[in-house]
Amino acid sequence: MLRKNVLSLISLLFLGNQLAFVSADCTFTAVNTCDCSSCDNVGYYAVFSSNSAGSFHTNDDSDNKNDGKLMKVTNTAGCTCTTIGTDKTGFFKSPDGKVISNDYEGKAVVLTSETCSTDNSGKLSGTDICLGVKGSDSTTQVTLAFSGSDNNHYLVEDKAKVFSNANDKSVVVSVEEFAIVVDKTYTSDDYCVDQDTKIVTKRPENYCSNNENEDCDNYVNCNTGVCSQATIEARETDSGCKPSKGSSTGCKPGYYVVDGNDAFLSTHTDTVSKVYSCGDDGSCNDVTDSVVGFLKNADTTHATAIPYIVCDESHACSVIQQPSENSCSKAGTLIYSSGYKLCIDSTTPKDLEDLAADVSYLVAASDYANNNFINSDAANSFVIVKTDTLGNAILVPQNARNYYAAKADKTVLTSASDNVNGSLYKSNGTVCVVDTTTIGYLINAASNDEGVPYIKCSATGTPDNGVDTNSCIAINKPDSTKAVGALINDGDYKLCIDASNVVSLTASKYLVDAHSTSTFVSTSGIKNGYYVIVEIDADGNIIRRDQTEKKYIYAVTSSKQVYDKGDTNYTTAMCTVAADGNPSKLDESKASEYILHKTTGDLVDYYIINSE
Secondary structure (H helix, E strand, C coil), rough: HHHHHHHHHHHHHHHHHHHHHHCCCCCEECCCCCEEEECCCEEEEEECCCCCCCCCEECCCCCCCCCCEEEEECEEEEEEECCCCCCCCCCCCCCCCCEECCCCCCCCEECCCCCCHHHHHCCEEECCCCCCCCECCCCCCEECCCCCCCCEEEEECCCCCCCCCCCCCCCEEEEEEEEECCCCCCEEEEECCCCCCCCEEEHHHHHCCCCCHCCCCCEEEECCCCEEEEECCCCCCCCCCCCHHHHCCCCCEEEEEEECCCEEECCCCCCCCEEECCCCCCEEEECCCCEEEEECCCCCCCCCCEEEEEECCCCCCCEEEECCCHHHHHHEEEECCCCCCCCCCCCEEEECCHHHHHHHEEEHHHECCCCCCCCCCCEEEEEEECCCCCCCEECCCCEEEEEEEECCCHHHHHCCCHHEEEEEEEEECEEEEECCCEEEEEEEEECCCCCCCCCEEEEECCCCCCCEEEEEEEECCCCCCCCCCHHHCCHHHCEEECCCCCCEEECEEEEEEEECCCCCCCCCCCCCEEEEEEEEEECCCEEEECCCCCEEEEECCCCEECCCCCCCCHHHHEEECCCCCCCEECCCCCEEEEEEEECCCCCEEEEEEECC
């Protein structure tokens, strides 16, 4: 009896040995779909097409390494199988002991063994997957075996680009039967990683573990199993202000500056990464590449050490200490003299603190220091800098043909209370210069409809001085009272070309009655029937035409609209049409010819209808 039992045991051992090396042959007849005719064992297989037509390799990529597909046979009877595709990404062990990777694109590759190291994490090492080396001992390799009984989760660096197209990602994997696959349930949170074992755990579970040697020494933030090193958020100040959030930031109005880790700067030697502007509603925008000026640091925690942020005309931003200068020597500098002040020229400081309202100034471009506002030294030119109630001094962008009015102290006229005389300044798109000759109504680029929307520049010249100079005043929104040469508003802005007729402010030219003194005519006693020409541009500026001494002009008799030769539709408005369809002559039923009459000393062209 004992002999029989011994023989039975030997038979079982022999049978077990036979089972361990049983043939893993499967015959597949396709690559992209799971189509097999026979299979000896269930499990995972990599199928590759052969260079021989209609022939396929199983777990052998010697011919075509790039077209492999992973199949899983679940029943040998009838050869029941499925194509894995991208449903499962990771590493798989076939019945014949080979290890196959199935990547994020669904491509299967039979792996060859490499030495386990940090650089080979996520690759095959022997019969296991390399996880790198121990954090406490860089000579000790850490590998993960294909054991179905392992309930832990592990972090593997994807050096082989199995899980994504980048080799700098880390992935949480779990062990299944004959498979090591990504676990996509690890998402939207920070997890603990043991640097020695590479085991990933949830933070509270790690903390409550009885094993004192498993204190969390590394954190990763994961999203659907793909992880990156967890970052430590910037310490929030000012009741939780975090301007990078965009909206609902908890920030007070003003400017904030952060470093590359989104932390507020604390010393003047820190490097600026981004500058944010936050509004009254707590929303913040990145203005690093758009704002120019001296910006009061709204981060009150660090405002003593770095009271101001400086962004120059090239949008290079830095932070500064309290300036040592207490008097002006150059325009565009910040000084401290019983408070912070802006130098608008080499001698004149303007307060930046405790302002009751916003104030804009003309700052001399020809007397600049450090190019804070502009890289220019153009003589007698100015930039416009707006100072506000928060203590900021910010460059105002200019557009070509912008007009401004400023008082003698270089204060720009912007509000309804600024209905006072000033000088006119015209911009070339970068700087503005004083303009003493433009006559008319100019849109005030520094104001809005509720302030002083227009600058009225009246003609003041006489034959004695030889130049028709202007006298300018920023005006409030006008009413609808009509008068010769007046700008009115009856719901829309319009120009009175005489005492009763008005025209809309569309781009065009008109004859304006010169018999009465008006914005456009300074000399009284001009004979009735004479006109001057005004031009309305596309922006709504109304400007008296410069003296050209052109002898003849043509205008619609009723509307007094002037058409120069070549103007759009000038022939339709002014001329008759011949039989051949071409314009032939002035249509005297609707248009008239006007002739220049000039007296010595005239500073403007006066036209009268040509009755000859």
